[in-house]
Amino acid sequence: MIRFYVRTFLSLLTLLLLVVPVCADDAYDKVRSEFRKLQNSSKQQLYRHNWERVIEGLEQFQRNDQDHPQAASALFLAGRASHDLYRISGVRKDAVSAVKMFDRVHDLYPASSLADDAMLMAGEVLEDPLQRFEEAYRRFSSIVTLYPKGDMFGKAREGAKRLAAHAPKRPTVAAPSRPVAEPGAARLENIRHRDEGDFARVVLDLTGPVGFKANTLPADTSRGFGPRLYVDLEQVQASERLPDRFVMPGRLLQGIRTGHPTSSRLRVVLDLASLKDFRVSQIDRPDRLVIDVFAEGVEDVDEVEVPVSGADSIGAMLSSVPNEPDLAINIPDSTLSKGLRRIVVDAGHGGKDPGAVGPNGLKEKTVTLAMAKKIAAELKKAFKCEVLLTRDDDTFIPLAERTQFANRKNADLFISVHANASRSRSVYGVETFYLNFSKNRQAVAVAARENGMSLKEVGDLELILFDLMANAKINESSRLASEMQKSLVSDLRQKYSRIKDLGVKQGPFHVLLGATMPSVLVETAFISNRREESRLKDSAYQQQVAKAVVKGVRNYARAFKLIATK
Ligand SMILES: [Zn+2]
Structure with a gap:
């Protein structure tokens, strides 16, 4: 009996594995064509429930399988549909929903080619009709720093210029030595880094403990990017004194960029020459996040020796140094x-x-x-x-x-x-x-x-x-x-x-x-x-x-x- 159930279960499982991907693709085609149909029918567009059905279908598809290759596209289309609905309904809530969906695209799928498009769309809707200029500015300036080689860069830079007056205020006097943080909010005070070629360490000095999530993006040669490691910090603001971009001639560390994809989330991106492994550790007293990056090519860590006149830095x-009396070291x-x-x-x-x-x-x-x-x-x-x-x-x-x-x-x-x-x-x-x-x-x-x-x-x-x-x-x-x-x-x-x-x-x-x-x-x-x-x-x-x-x-x-x- 037991064997029978097991076999039935296994064949069911096989069937499911074979069928599910096909179903998912079919499902995506279905929700997308529903949206197309609606776009082509001005009569259907007059009824809110038709829009809600399309938006719900697209969102549902993304929710059902967040790792599906088309999940980001579905969510992006849901944002587009919400925005289209706003243009017909004029209801502010619809525009707000669109921004939320676009934000989720670049939050959940930063490696997607739609991430910067979604961020730009969010910025544009925030600017007009929502007139939330500071938030719009954040989206535009984030694209400029986070996706400098993306195809949205030009528009984003224009947007950031247009809204420059709404950039978050920089302090005109020296910041107080002990900034008053909102409850539960931390501030990124400083970024320190050290590059040893095969190993690099970046330390984020914070004013309190933070929730964080680290992820990697593979190299993208078409856009001129090496592999990237990004860390999202929740409820964190970067100190206004901190530049949003560090460019360094390091061997492993090529640059560090920061941006606010949303007003409460800070993203720190490390541009790397290569990436084999990484670890992120949170330490307190004082609070900081330590990001260690290990380079590709150090095949067997055990074999790395440091010879007397070694190849280490x-x-x-x-x-x-040719002769010792002229030793060029700062003592x-x-x-x-x-x-x-x-x-x-x-x-x-x-x-x-x-x-x-x-x-x-x-x-x-x-x-x-x-x-x-x-x-x-x-x-x-x-x-x-x-x-x-x-x-x-x-x-x-x-x-x-x-x-x-x-x-x-x-x-x-x-x-x-x-x-x-x-x-x-x-x-x-x-x-x-x-x-x-x-x-x-x-x-x-x-x-x-x-x-x-x-x-x-x-x-x-x-x-x-x-x-x-x-x-x-x-x-x-x-x-x-x-x-x-x-x-x-x-x-x-x-x-x-x-x-x-x-x-x-x-x-x-x-x-x-x-x-x-x-x-x-x-x-x-x-x-x-x-x-x-x-x-x-x-x-x-x-x-x-x-x-x-x-x-x-x-x-x-x-x-x-x-x-x-x-
Ligand atoms: Zn000893």
């Missing part, structure tokens, strides 16, 4: 004049936090303390500067306090010493990190372990990172990490075999977060690998690491003219 910039004057006066060396972990533990029981916290002490002694000898340790015994210090200590002491450099670990005992090598958005999953995994966090927590941390990055010395830290890694690999290779160069990487390291001076985290070897565990325990290896760190600091300081070049 910072690495490329640094390695393209704050204070750093230059101060020179290298104070260095903080941070021995990773300690106390209740042993760090990673090797197969023979060696604890990371023990190794890092021994190495940090040796590094401090060598640095003092080499630079005659003050060197401070975050800890000189086996005590626990929270991660945040370590950089706070360095900030408080006005340190010029911050070097955090660690030993690496992997689930696989065969993994070995040396790598150096600096604080930045992670470029691959391994870097996130290392950061998660060193931070004592889950991968998800690291993801959250990266969101916060954006705000803290403003103070981070990324260029300098990247350079310091490169010099450190180079000297570690070359010096260790002088005395040891099988020293693997794992390169310089960037990641969201909690211990580097908030540091206002150039800062790096050195993973001196893998404690999880038996060979490297016994080396880490060996005082001679520790001493060689210390000498290499000094050499790295020296090369860095020379590059930035912090010490006299010989």
Whole structure:
């Protein structure tokens, strides 16, 4: 019995699947031809119920299958029919209905070729007969910014010019520092952006939490558009001080545009060179929306490495500099004049936090303390500067306090010493990190372990990172990490075999977060690998690491003219 029902159900389903699309197309043809018939019969047009039947049919078609290829057209025709009805009836309500339908077309189907037509129609009806000039102006100016290459651009620009006097008022005096927002309404105060070529981040600074919806539009070569990502914010007004268009020579981010498709909805469009993936996250205190965009072509994120003289923006910039004395990087004057006066060396972990533990029981916290002490002694000898340790015994210090200590002491450099670990005992090598958005999953995994966090927590941390990055010395830290890694690999290779160069990487390291001076985290070897565990325990290896760190600091300081070049 059961089998019989199942089979019947399945064949019914097949039948439905085959029939439904045909039905839908038939249905569209039917409602459209009803409209045509009405347009051709001046007698029929005199009766309101004939119009209402046509409009209801078109709307119903769109409601029944909102994703149908003709759904936008049906809704657009419903708007047209309402407008035609108004011209005969002269009833204001009919014109208002037409505007609502046109607005729904560009709200629901922004990728449709009818989206800008619908927006223009809404603008024209709002202007005449409705005489709602400010709203009409919004539609016209939105077309100008949102569809600059569309065929409605010319008419929209004329409309916006015609109604320029009705543009939303810009404040003649400076806006109050705390704008009085309507209840439930937020304001977009600022747009910040950052483009790393394969990754871009746009932050929308808001005055409150918002409802939002994000969608993508594919590239449209006929209109000269790359892929677009748009985010609709409900009940949001853009600050009058904010330009409605940012054009940028970015590699991934081509431009950012904003417009008000309706008076309460703000649309932010990102014009992109390519688009593989994106994510939008809402964060509070302060309220903001973070939009992350990942470029096409980064096929396997895991494979993206940042080599020492790498192809990443910072690495490329640094390695393209012909000779170091002319280094074309902006260094704050204070750093230059101060020179290298104070260095903080941070021995990773300690106390209740042993760090990673090797197969023979060696604890990371023990190794890092021994190495940090040796590094401090060598640095003092080499630079005659003050060197401070975050800890000189086996005590626990929270991660945040370590950089706070360095900030408080006005340190010029911050070097955090660690030993690496992997689930696989065969993994070995040396790598150096600096604080930045992670470029691959391994870097996130290392950061998660060193931070004592889950991968998800690291993801959250990266969101916060954006705000803290403003103070981070990324260029300098990247350079310091490169010099450190180079000297570690070359010096260790002088005395040891099988020293693997794992390169310089960037990641969201909690211990580097908030540091206002150039800062790096050195993973001196893998404690999880038996060979490297016994080396880490060996005082001679520790001493060689210390000498290499000094050499790295020296090369860095020379590059930035912090010490006299010989
Ligand atoms: Zn560690």
